[in-house]
Amino acid sequence: MRSQQPTPELIRAAVTATVDRSGRTRLRRAGRPGFGEHxxxxxxRMQWARTAVRRAYAAA
Structure with missing residues (x-):
């Protein structure tokens, strides 16, 4: 979440956990995610998330 300013390590851990849980193929086929009430x-949010992930992996 943008307001929490997660560290690169936390972002990479979240990505790894999501891929482990969902699998790469399923993530590619997920289509449009739900965006809740807003x-x-x-x-x-998606622009922020993509930038945060890109930076987290560039720092690795």
Whole structure:
């Protein structure tokens, strides 16, 4: 979550846990994720998440 400012290590652990739990093939086929009660915020959240993951793996 953007307001929590997770560390690169925490982001990588979350990605690994999600892939382990869901599998790579299933993640690719997941399609559009649900955005809860605030779909109007989805674009900003996804942009933040992609940037955070990109930076977390660049720091590895």
């Amino acid at each position: 779909p109007d915020c989805a674009l900003g």
